Amino acid sequence: MSSKHFFSDAFSLVIEALRSLTITNPSLAFDEENKIIFRRPETYNKSNVAVISGGGSGHEPAFAGYVGKxxxxxxxxxxxxxxxxxxxxSRATLERLETEKGVLIIPMNYTGDVLHFGMAAEKTKAAGRPAEFYAIGDDVGVGRxxxxxxxRRGLAGGILVMKIASALAETGASLEEVYRIARLSAENTVTLGSSLEHVHVPGRDPMTEFVPENEVEVGMGIHNEPGSHRMKSADLPTLVKTMLLQLLDHNDPDRAWMTRQLGDKFVLLINNLGGVSTLELAGITAEVSKQLATEYDIKPVRTLQGTYLTSLNGLGFSISLLKLVDSGLGAGKSLLELLDAPTEAVGWAAPIQPSTWEKHASDGPVEFKKVDLSQDQPSNLRVDPVVLKKALTSGLSRIIAAEPEITRFDTIVGDGDCGAGLKRGAEAILKVIQGDNITDDVVLTVDKFVNAVEANMDGTSGAIYAIFLNSLVNGLRAQDNTGSAQQVNAKIWGHALKHAVTALSQYTPAQVGDRTLIDALVPFCDTLAETADIKTAAKAAEDGTEATKHLKASLGRAVYVGSEEEWLGKVRDPGAYGLAKFLTGLAEEL
Known part of the structure; x- marks a missing residue:
């Protein structure tokens, strides 16, 4: 639970958030005194039923984010x-709206909301305006x-109910029809949420109740209410399996709110309770979809993913399933068609058009076109594979052994991933070597190293090494011009390395003195080209690395991470240090 917020005054925060809706949707108006967001009179048909909802703030984009055409x-x-x-x-139902057919008042099923919205419904009817009241409940976290x-409590599935009822109202349907469809939709909707932590309200004292580190609250409500139970040390597949069982188990008399038969069609909604990253939410959607297909033979006809009903910055998600029963309204007004109907409400996220869903509903996997990217044309450049294997093993082993020290350096001046990335690359190349995949054709052999690096090293270092090795292959092949086999010597290596350095300079502005791996790479390549002595070249790389301790950073995260007093004169550049370790180990065996 985070108690850090940009706003300390919760009341002013609510006002500002509501005001923002008139900025992002110019068809809306704001009654600040009564905290009402409503459609401007000229933007809707007065002969249609008006649909009104609302509730406590903190659930954004619900509910004001769903006001709109x-x-x-x-x-x-x-x-x-x-x-x-x-x-x-009552101000909203009687003074802010004009309607000839009446008002559907449709909050979520919470005691305070039911009482206040219900009282307003009665006052509206007493004033002579037709009104119907329905409190949405779709939760299965709390049983009968x-x-x-x-x-049942009202959760994210209620947003689907509101969308369907509102879309029907937009068609000119009667108040009775809109009310009936709202009930029908809710009765066929189930939702269950889970959260890793309680939430904190801006401006309030920090809470003392926490969900333990290794537990997840299954069925937690959107106001920190407890759920059905807590699970310990549950991975996502196990959690999802438990949640789907609560949602769909016909044999649970306490929670079997919806019956299911083979052939039933469903809409799936994966809702972010506010604090889950988009990356993790997408992973959750994939896991839920997989288990629905394999365990329940359900392939939803629509899958919605996003932030629909939150609990401030709640570190959790909810799963909603809407069964698409017959609306009884005829063509063009099925539950799915009403759900698909266009809207300008800024909180509604459903960008995929119905035609796209229908066109690709039964599509199989895309057949991938395979292109061989390896440079598999043999060359006449020869190298002793035994010697090369021994030298590379020595250098790569040095990198792997140095990973803790590289990581320590990068934790101080970077983001701490340099050591792990170099180790992954080194292990991948070692695997190639140990698998007897190298031959005396040096071009084909180095190209195998390129593939290993590209597949296993990410981040900036991975890209730099991949570009450099690809260019090294090209630099070697450019010297295969005799038409007959020739042994690769230091001169050929030197020219190829210089070619690779030149090519690399097209993609990075890093130069010697910028405190990067270039401070080790360029001295090595230059010295080898000049002296044809790999040991002297390796020493130049070491000297260049040592010099980085005293250099101010010009590139990379070291420019803005930490303070220079922390590391200047003390810490070598981690990338240069790792490369120098490799080159030193390589030189010892050649």
Whole structure:
């Protein structure tokens, strides 16, 4: 749970967040006193049913983010996690909207919301405007026995319900039809959330209750309410398996809210509770989809992923399934068609058009076109593979052994991944060597090293080494011009290395003195080309590396990581240090 926020005043934060909606959607208006976001009178048909929702703030984009063409007509906000008052809601139903067919008032099923929105519904009807009230409940985290008369809590699946009801209202349907479809949708929707931590409300004292480090709360509500149970040390597949069982198990009388038969069609919603990275949320979607297919034979006809109903910065997600039953409304008004209907509400994220879903629903895997990128044309340049293997093994082993020290240096002046990256590359090349995949054709052999580096080294270092080795292959091949076999000597290596350095300079501005691996690489290549002595060249690389201790960084993260007082005169550049270790080990065996 993070208690750090950019806003310390929760009330002003709510006001500013609501005001922002009129900036991102110019068809909206804002009643600041009553915290109402509503559609401008000229932007909707007064002969249509108006649909109003709302609730406590902290669940953004719900609920005000769903006001707009094709969705809600208005939304009323309370303070964080607290319902708006009946007076606020009544202002919305009676003063901020014009409608001839009446109002559907559709909050989530929480006690405060039910009481205040329900009171507003009665006041609206008493004032002569037709109104219907329905509180959405889709949660399966709290079963029938525990939920009792309160019923199911309203979670992210409720947003699907609101979208369907609002889209129907947009078609000119009657209040009775819109109300019936809202109920029908909710009765066929189930949702379950899980979270790794409670959330903290801006401006409040830090909470003392935490979810333990190795546990996850299954069924946690959107206001820090406890769920059905906690799981210890559960990996994602196990967690998802547990959640899907609660959502779909017909044999659980406490939670079997929705029956399922072979051939039923579903919409899947993976919702971010606010604090899960997009990367992890995507991984969750993939795991849920895989288990639905393999364990339940369900391939959703629509899959929505994103941030729909949050719990501030909640470190969790929810899974919602909507079963697509017959709406009874005829062609063009199925639940799926209403869900697909266009909207301008800024909170709704469903960019894929229905035609795209339908066109590719039964597509199989794409057949990949395979292109051999290896430079597999033999050359006449020869090298003793036994000697090369021995020398490379010595150099690569030096890198692997030096990984802790390289990592220590990079933790001080970088992001700490240099050592691990060099070690991965070294181990990959060692695997090539130990697999007897090298021959006396030096061009084909070095090209195998290129493939190993490209497949196993990432980050900046990986790219630099891959470019350099690709150019080294080209530099060697350029000297294969005699038409007959020739032994590769220091002169040929020197020319090839100089060619690679020149090519590398097209893609990085790094030069000697910039405190990078170039401070070891260039002295080695220059010295070898001049002296044809690899030991002297390796010594030049060591000297260049040692000099980096006293250099200010011009490139890389060292430019802005830490303070120079921490490392200047003390810490070598980690990339140069790793390369020098390799070159020294290489030279000892040649």
């Amino acid at each position: 094709g969705f809600l007509t208005a939304a009323v906000a309370g303070t964080i996690f607290a319902s708006p008052s009946a007076e606020q809601i 026995a525990r939920g009792g008369k309160v019923g």
